[in-house]
Amino acid sequence: MNSDNKTACTFSGKREKRMPVGGQAVIEGVLMRGPQRWGLAVRQQNGEIVREHWDAVLRTSSFWWKCPMIRGLVIMFEMLKIxxxxxxxxxxxxxxxxxxxTPLEFAGSVAFALIAVIGVFVALPVWLAHLGGEFWSLSETWKNVFEGLLRGTFFVLYVAGIGLWKEIRDVFRYHGAEHKTINAFEAGVDMTPENVMNYSRIHPRCGTSFLLIVVIVSIIVFSIAGHGSLLWKIMMRVLLLPVVVGISYEIIRAASSIQKLGRIILWPALSFQYLTTREPSIEQVEVALAALEEALDRPLYDRSGGEEYNEFGE
Incomplete structure (x- = not known):
């Protein structure tokens, strides 16, 4: 066996110490983050898989990565940008x-998206909770609970609604492929598409789980923000969003490190992933594997039927 085969077997077998990886689904593909770089793999209309990569910021060397609460915001902005x-x-x-x-078109799209998010998931629940509170004579505490339930309901309905579109369902399948690939990688098994298909499409560090935790944490944080006019409440919720994001990230981080207890704590968020993922095809898993190989800068399995690997295992 040549040295390339030895290296590849070590990377795909159980002997390797696994490092955390993450990713997200994109259009007809998957984006993965390794320790030092991002890997993107996309299937073209002709069936070929195109791979690209670029350098990632080393989180462990960053001062902000060591700061609880703040690191959640840093990661969120990094994930949005990438x-x-x-x-x-x-x-x-x-x-x-x-x-x-153009940069102007991009800025306009981002501004429109932010206004829509604040309008639907911040302002509208506050307004409806205010009306409901007046109608049912609710205390401020119950108004905040009602507001949080409305926000969570809107979010679930939004995800369920977009999942009816074929194009979004395809993205959700790649989301499932991403999770299966990461679960198999972290389990230390041989990284063949057939093995990866046996793993769960649910993963505790998923970004959609994070968003649902944000909704739950917001109920508590907004409850201690005090009272005021309708406009004041909306402004305070926007200003407190970084605090909510920071707390939510620390909850996800802590829960994912304590395994069984963490799964109990995150059960609502994990269950939500049955909406945001679909069972992928083996071809979609192949794309996710290609993205992970690109992120790790090494092959994960032999595509050549026992012959020598090249740089990316193709």
């Missing part, structure tokens, strides 16, 4: 769309 870049690039690869948007 996620938008990956989505745009995946659309170009998968759909053959070579047109690029």
């Amino acid at each position: 996620g938008i870049r990956a989505l745009n690039r995946s659309a170009e690869i998968a759909l053959g769309d070579e047109e690029t948007i």
Whole structure:
């Protein structure tokens, strides 16, 4: 056996010490984050898988990564920035769309999205909770609980609604492929598509789980924010969002490190993933594996029927 085969077997077998990896689904593909770089894999309309990568910020060397509460915000902004870049690039690869948007168009799209999110998931629940509180003579505490329930309901309905579109269902399948691949990798098994297919499409560090935890934590944080006018409440909720995000990240981080107890704590968020993921095909798992290989900069399984590996195992 040559040295390349030895290296690949070590990386795909149980002997390797696994490091945490993460990712997200994109259009017809998957984005993965390794210790030192991001890996993107997208399947083109002709069936070929296109791979790309770029350097990642080393979190362990960052001062902000060591600061509880703050590191959650840093990671969120990093994921938003990289996620938008990956989505745009995946659309170009998968759909053959070579047109690029101008900085002004991009800024307008982001501004519109932020206004829509604040309007639907912040302002609307506050307003409806205010009306409901007046109608049923609710205390401020119960108004906050009602507001949180409305926000959670809107979020679940939104995800369920977009899941009715075929294009979004395809993204959810790649989301499932991403989770299966990470679960198999962290379990230390041989990373063949067939093995990966046997793993769960649910993962405790999922970003959608994080968003549901944000909704739950917001009920508590907003309850201690005090009382005021309707406009004041909306402004306070926007200002307190970083606090909610920071607390939510620390909960996810702590719960994912204590295994069985963590799964009990995160049960509502984990159950929510049955909406945001679908069972993938083996071809979609192949794309997720390609993205992880690109992120780790090494092959994970032999595609050549026992012959020598090349740099990316193709």
